[in-house]
Amino acid sequence: MNLRTLGSYTLGAIVVVFVGSLLVGQLLGQPVLLAFVETGSMSPTLEPGDGFIAVPAEIAGPVEEGDVVTFRAETLNGGSLTTHRVVDETSSGFITKGDANPVTDQDGDEPPVERDQIVAKALQVGGTVVVIPKVGVLVTGVNDLLSTVQRTLATMLGTRALLGTQGLAYLLFAVGVLSYVVSAALASEKRERRTRRETGVLDARLVIVGLTAVLVLILTLSMVAPAGVQTFTFVSSQSDAPGPSVIPTGESENLTYVVPSNGLVPTVVYLEPGSEGINVTPQRLYVGSGGQANATVTISAPPETGSYERTLVEHRYLALLPRSIIHGLYTVHPWLPILAINALVGLGFVGIASAVVGWGAIRVDSRTRQPLLRRLRRWFR
Numbered sequence: 001m002n003l004r005t006l007g008s009y010t011l012g013a014i015v016v017v018f019v020g021s022l023l024v025g026q027l028l029g030q031p032v033l034l035a036f037v038e039t040g041s042m043s044p045t046l047e048p049g050d051g052f053i054a055v056p057a058e059i060a061g062p063v064e065e066g067d068v069v070t071f072r073a074e075t076l077n078g079g080s081l082t083t084h085r086v087v088d089e090t091s092s093g094f095i096t097k098g099d100a101n102p103v104t105d106q107d108g109d110e111p112p113v114e115r116d117q118i119v120a121k122a123l124q125v126g127g128t129v130v131v132i133p134k135v136g137v138l139v140t141g142v143n144d145l146l147s148t149v150q151r152t153l154a155t156m157l158g159t160r161a162l163l164g165t166q167g168l169a170y171l172l173f174a175v176g177v178l179s180y181v182v183s184a185a186l187a188s189e190k191r192e193r194r195t196r197r198e199t200g201v202l203d204a205r206l207v208i209v210g211l212t213a214v215l216v217l218i219l220t221l222s223m224v225a226p227a228g229v230q231t232f233t234f235v236s237s238q239s240d241a242p243g244p245s246v247i248p249t250g251e252s253e254n255l256t257y258v259v260p261s262n263g264l265v266p267t268v269v270y271l272e273p274g275s276e277g278i279n280v281t282p283q284r285l286y287v288g289s290g291g292q293a294n295a296t297v298t299i300s301a302p303p304e305t306g307s308y309e310r311t312l313v314e315h316r317y318l319a320l321l322p323r324s325i326i327h328g329l330y331t332v333h334p335w336l337p338i339l340a341i342n343a344l345v346g347l348g349f350v351g352i353a354s355a356v357v358g359w360g361a362i363r364v365d366s367r368t369r370q371p372l373l374r375r376l377r378r379w380f381r
Contacts, residue, residue: 035070035120036136037083041098042068046083051135054120056225063115065089068122068129071096072260075109083122086113094118116230212350216342219318222265223338227316229274230257233309236301247301257295257312261287266319268326270334271295274311277302286323320344 036051045068046052054070063069065086073082087104088095093112097104106112123130232255233245240248247253257280259269269285277300285293299310317326317337321344329336 034132034135035083036132038136041100042083042085043100045085045099045129046131047133049134049136049140051132052083053123053130053132055123056120056221057115057118058225058228060121063089063094063118063121066127068124069094069096069113069118070120070122071113071117072119073105073110073113073117076105081119116228119225208350208354212346215349216346219342219345220338223316223318223341226260227269227314230312230314231309232278232297232299232312233307234299234301235307236305238305247299249301249305250303252298252300255297255299257297258292259285259287259295259314260292261290265289268317268319268323268337269293270315270317270330272313272315274313275309277308278310278312280312284327286319317341 033054034051035054036049037046038048040048052068057063057069063086065088067086068083069086070081070083073079076082082096082105084096084098084105086094087097090112093114095104095106096110096113235246236249237246238249240246240251257271259271261267266289267287269287271280271283271285273279279298279300280295281298282295285295287293297312302308315330315334317330318341319326320341321337325340326337329340
């Protein structure tokens with residue numbers, strides 16, 4: 001393989017990973033590696049359709065004034081993910097504003113943004129956001145095309161199994177496998193036309209392992225990134241005040257904890273008290289596609305006055321296994337459901353891909369030249 005061919009393969013793989021991460025991010029409702037804006041509120045930094053590298057909040061470091069962050073809004077855009085710039089920090093949270101907007105979000109109905117609402121930071125180099133122009137236009141077009149294909153196939157075959165998240169998974173997997181098979185066959189034909197004596201080698205192992213690693217990484221991030229430890233800060237006082245930020249000494253107050261879904265994929269969520277003086281009911285929730293579920297968090301103030309913190313631990317799992325199995329694994333250790341889901345998807349992908357294209361090296365010899373259709377039929381036997 002010469003440098004030009006290697007470069008084209010590498011560039012193609014990068015494009016596939018980038019576009020795929022954007023599609024998966026839309027599907028899960030959580031930025032994965034890349035994200036893009038749909039409105040002009042961040043113009044001229046980010047025009048509609050422009051993409052940016054989304055660094056997960058867990059590894060992005062502290063949020064500072066001037067950072068462009070993606071957060072789960074409460075009122076903006078119907079309570080969906082919003083990408084705006086941090087312009088100030090107060091004791092109640094961050095003040096955010098779109099670069100093109102005349103006023104801050106908090107001048108409207110949006111309350112100050114808390115740290116646990118921030119899911120990602122836009123990568124900046126020298127204080128400037130790294131922009132990938134118009135990549136969102138491509139993703140939106142691909143997304144619309146996939147939806148049209150799903151509806152068409154579902155109508156033709158008379159089944160709803162091809163609709164929604166499950167149907168999209170079937171479609172993307174089928175397209176990926178077929179694309180790989182056809183590309184490998186076409187590459188073999190091209191090498192055979194160059195010389196009758198040339199023998200080429202196509203190593204399927206690296207491709208399968210690489211794609212599996214990316215798939216497992218995306219699955220893990222989609223379950224780990226939106227979860228974690230949630231912190232509630234309050235003041236234990238001799239007198240009460242509206243809201244849970246001030247609680248009379250020795251008393252308790254309830255607040256509603258909203259659990260959004262991971263986009264179109266149903267999610268099983270577990271909530272555990274992370275410290276003394278806090279309780280939550282229910283502790284296990286099932287959040288359907290594109291919906292949300294509510295839990296009641298009870299915070300108890302100590303008899304002494306002062307400022308205190310209570311923590312709540314959230315675990316999320318994509319509902320790709322029966323809930324009974326997820327619960328059984330969770331009771332042993334919270335990481336076991338993630339390992340089981342990754343194993344199910346990863347090993348399934350490896351098994352099907354290796355059955356279709358083979359696990360070892362594929363050697364192509366001009367003396368055993370076969371037509372393309374015959375080779376495809378042989379691989380599918």
